[in-house]
Amino acid sequence: MPELPEVETVRLTLKPALGAIIQSVWTSGQPLRLNRPLPVAALRRALTGRTITALRRIGKYLIIDTDGPRSLLVHLGMTGRLRVHKAGDPREPHTHVVMTTGDGREIRYSDPRRFGQVEVVRRGAEREHPSLAVLGLDPLTEKLDGKYLLDRARRRSASLKAFLMDQSVVAGVGNIYASEALWRSKLSPNSRVDRLTGPRATALARGVRDSLRHALARGGTSLRDFVDAHGAEGSNADYLIVYDRAGEPCRRCRTPIQRSVIQGRATYFCPSCQIL
Numbered sequence: 381m382p383e384l385p386e387v388e389t390v391r392l393t394l395k396p397a398l399g400a401i402i403q404s405v406w407t408s409g410q411p412l413r414l415n416r417p418l419p420v421a422a423l424r425r426a427l428t429g430r431t432i433t434a435l436r437r438i439g440k441y442l443i444i445d446t447d448g449p450r451s452l453l454v455h456l457g458m459t460g461r462l463r464v465h466k467a468g469d470p471r472e473p474h475t476h477v478v479m480t481t482g483d484g485r486e487i488r489y490s491d492p493r494r495f496g497q498v499e500v501v502r503r504g505a506e507r508e509h510p511s512l513a514v515l516g517l518d519p520l521t522e523k524l525d526g527k528y529l530l531d532r533a534r535r536r537s538a539s540l541k542a543f544l545m546d547q548s549v550v551a552g553v554g555n556i557y558a559s560e561a562l563w564r565s566k567l568s569p570n571s572r573v574d575r576l577t578g579p580r581a582t583a584l585a586r587g588v589r590d591s592l593r594h595a596l597a598r599g600g601t602s603l604r605d606f607v608d609a610h611g612a613e614g615s616n617a618d619y620l621i622v623y624d625r626a627g628e629p630c631r632r633c634r635t636p637i638q639r640s641v642i643q644g645r646a647t648y649f650c651p652s653c654q655i656l
């Protein structure tokens with residue numbers, strides 16, 4: 381599932397679409413997340429004839445602004461791809477939205493598993509959308525520090541792993557970067573969040589920021605489906621420190637990395653140097 385570095389990579393690689401004029405909008409007619417049908421009429425009304433003016437991101441949500449009052453809100457779900465093609469390129473299977481632009485290109489959204497989200501929002505009011513109103517701090521665009529995490533940890537008893545993956549705490553961190561950030565901060569994924577202290581919270585904030593920036597610099601992590609807006613895979617999978625590396629030696633202490641399941645999700649950690 382794409383997490384913050386992957387979504388940010390899509391945003392950055394979509395930049396050639398800035399300034400393009402959307403001439404027409406096509407949809408597959410199939411529903412996406414929550415079995416909600418795509419809002420075809422609203423998409424056409426909001427986008428047709430409009431110029432793409434900005435590409436923004438909040439957590440794992442992409443926002444495509446136009447010179448009109450409404451913006452396109454996109455969440456890639458598990459297998460969503462947002463790509464720029466030449467208009468004549470064959471369409472990938474499971475293409476659900478196509479925006480044809482005046483310069484002979486198409487911005488296409490494809491999504492085999494259809495857990496993604498494509499909606500229209502009023503520009504400037506996107507934070508009022510129910511999916512975004514609940515989001516916590518975005519660790520790339522806002523200041524994530526130990527004080528913030530400590531504050532959000534109050535009166536909670538979840539595991540640190542679950543805490544990091546809670547989108548109302550830190551927006552954009554998912555299963556991969558939660559494991560990576562905890563290794564970087566030398567904290568156990570099973571540790572209870574109410575045991576977080578000032579220094580540990582500071583280390584955790586740094587671990588989150590560093591693991592995300594590290595991945596972003598490598599174009600994101602492509603384990604299965606993720607590609608950027610040009611169709612290129614990111615190289616960060618080769619640079620993950622613990623995720624999907626059970627049995628391999630820890631880079632700090634050489635102890636084999638362990639895999640366990642927390643809240644139904646695979647979790648990777650070093651049992652020797654992540655003990656707090």
Ligand SMILES: [Zn+2]
Nearest residue numbers: 630633650653
């Ligand atoms: Zn270790």
